[in-house]
Amino acid sequence: MNLLGTWLTDRMDLQLHLYQLKILIRIVKKKYRDFRLQGVLDSTLNSKMYETVRNRLTLEEATASVREGGMQGVSMKDSDEEDNNH
Template identity: 60%
Template sequence: MDLHLHVYQLKTLIKIVKGVLEAALKSKTYETVYNRLAVEEATAAVRGGAGLQGASLRDSDQED
């Protein structure tokens, strides 16, 4: 947790998380990864995350 993800890494991981099958959503590992990405996304936004360019976990919750 001491190291932050680069914006490019964050965008890529958000896209991957959006494609996870629903059966995997109930695992502890997925929950841990999702929570970490949420923290990283918030950190990137505070730092001026213009580099995210629309990639958002919040958007993935609203899709489908």
Template identity: 85%
Template sequence: MFNVMVDAKAQSTKLCSMEMGQEHQYHSKIDELIEETVKEMITLLVAKFVTILEGVLAKLSRYDEGTLFSSFLSFTKPGMDVADAYVTFVRHSQDVLRDKVNEEMYIERLFDQWYNSSMNVICTWLTDRMDLQLHIYQLKTLIRMVKKTYRDFRLQGVLDSTLNSKTYETIRNRLTVEEATASVSEGGGLQGISMKDSDEEDEEDD
């Protein structure tokens, strides 16, 4: 559908002849229609991606401190399957979009909005738990998801000014504090998962 919009914009330039350097009025209207359609498409796509993220966070909510369910889950030692599945989903979706959409400008706008929306959702989820200490599983899962999301979108060309938003910094600071607390209270720590950058993680991402 994005490529249809790209082609429509190109064809409108040919169909709408120029007179004395001025565009015909209907040429401008076509451009406006295409722009509004692209905006709506990006919004709908991002909404679908965010729904997947909200589903992951809903699973993590079961581990909230003080809930009856969390007391049972504390006896289990879940792995990183949920985080890894989400990261794989994001990467696969990015690859598909790169392969299918021909217009780089649309890809950039989509990835910017996707990244910002994802960070907003995670930040809101953490804010709702401002007075709660994160369960070790919640913390490990979020650290992996946030770090991989940041790196993957950076690799896709999202600018540092977008990546290092106030929302991201809020998330990063909260997870860093939670990590420090967990390192004291949890005997086993986070098994190498950390908000700090490391060469090992860079090699793992390659």
């Protein structure tokens, strides 16, 4: 998560491409779910860096939804629906 946070911080003034955004959302959500299933404590998972990455991806998602007219089922919102469809 630290690597991803650093990468996003280095590109703070650049908007993510829609493809980058979709992949990053999937990576972050899958990583979070997998570690949670393995018993990692919420206090560890919900680190400052995770919150920073999550906030950035949520903002990028909102911008892309307006610009592109939707994200076709990929979202930072908490839902297992997309995992069952892919």
